[in-house]
Amino acid sequence: MHSGSGDHGFAVPAAIRVIEVILQKGGNRTLRLGCLTDVGKVRDINQDCFATSLEHGLLMVADGMGGHLAGEKAAQSAVDIITAMLTAEISHNGDMRQLIRQAIQEANRQIVQASLQDSSMRGMGTTATVAMTIDDMVHIGHVGDSRAYLLREGTIEQITEDHSVVAQLLKAGAITSQEAANHPYRNVITRCLGMQTDVEADTISLPFRPGESLLLCTDGLSGLVSDDELLKLASEARDPQDACQKMLELAIARGGYDNVTVVLLHYQT
Numbered sequence: 001m002h003s004g005s006g007d008h009g010f011a012v013p014a015a016i017r018v019i020e021v022i023l024q025k026g027g028n029r030t031l032r033l034g035c036l037t038d039v040g041k042v043r044d045i046n047q048d049c050f051a052t053s054l055e056h057g058l059l060m061v062a063d064g065m066g067g068h069l070a071g072e073k074a075a076q077s078a079v080d081i082i083t084a085m086l087t088a089e090i091s092h093n094g095d096m097r098q099l100i101r102q103a104i105q106e107a108n109r110q111i112v113q114a115s116l117q118d119s120s121m122r123g124m125g126t127t128a129t130v131a132m133t134i135d136d137m138v139h140i141g142h143v144g145d146s147r148a149y150l151l152r153e154g155t156i157e158q159i160t161e162d163h164s165v166v167a168q169l170l171k172a173g174a175i176t177s178q179e180a181a182n183h184p185y186r187n188v189i190t191r192c193l194g195m196q197t198d199v200e201a202d203t204i205s206l207p208f209r210p211g212e213s214l215l216l217c218t219d220g221l222s223g224l225v226s227d228d229e230l231l232k233l234a235s236e237a238r239d240p241q242d243a244c245q246k247m248l249e250l251a252i253a254r255g256g257y258d259n260v261t262v263v264l265l266h267y268q269t
Contacts, residue, residue: 004037004050004261029210030268031057031133034240036248040220041256047071048218048261049079049126056087057133059263061146063218065192066124074111074126074194081107082130082141096132097203100141104128104193104201108143111194125194128201129160129216133265138208141201144192147222149230150206151213156231159204163191187219210269213240217247220258224251240264 031054039046047064049072062078064071085103107128115121127144140148142160145167150157161167165185169175175183193199208214213234221230225247233250237243244262251260 004035032240032266032268033264034242034244035263036241036244037261038248038252038256038259040259041252043259045069045072046259047075048220048259049075050216050261050263051079051083052263052265053083053087058083058086058130059133059214059216059265060128060130061216061218061261061263062126062128063144063146063220063259063261064124064126066121066194070115070121070124071126073114073121074124077111077114078104078107078126078128078193081110082128086130086132096134096139097141097205100130100132100139100203101201104130104141104143105199108193108199109197112197115194123194125192127189127218128193131214131216131265133208133214133267136207136209137205138214139203139205141203143199143201145189146216146218149215149217149227150208151215151231151234152209152211154231154235156215156227156234158227159206161202162189163202164189186223208267210267213264213266215262215264217262218259220256220260221247221251221262223258224254224256234264240266 035052037048050061052059062075064075082103089099115124127146129142129146129148132139145162145164148160150159165188166180166183170180233246234243244264247262248260
């Protein structure tokens, strides 16, 4: 398991960028991984957190919120709890979406409990977007406005729905996509871990085939780099780590107003 947070960029060593994973059901698949996080140019603390495990086919990003170190603690707690539960309970035959929902709900319970027990952690919360690739399927759980994208056949598709005020306004047709980009409430989310004692996680399962890529990121990237630009950078890079580096650099060049985290997994043909 590899994870990252903190005030400086994190890059996986070259030795783990390409790893052949032997599936429990037999057969081989090669997964290529890239991942980076950076504090950006404005924030003092990096409250983003991520984790990857090629052995378990797991990717996760979390974007914490709250004063001082509270957001950082919330994001790290979510990553630790959710990844621990999922890697301990992987099943090729069970209901992965239900397992992901349970893991997210447990993380939410513990974050809420911690905030009630420690006044310095009051109001802390975090997004959570997690993906499990098992055989030729990907199972995703999601709360907040961090995103998961699927890249296939020269296209990019956002497969999570932002839980935000602006996303609701867009869905209702109350604003245009151009207005959304500069809306005063563009960073206000409607759902996160730590907000309430119960949290509803969106889950989805999709085919994940050779030649396709899965991208997870926080809004520090998606808020400054368009979907088409993400696709172009992923397609033109020499490997997923190079793609992540170029995505991060573009977000920083455009202001780096928030922490930036990106994880890119390519299913090698």
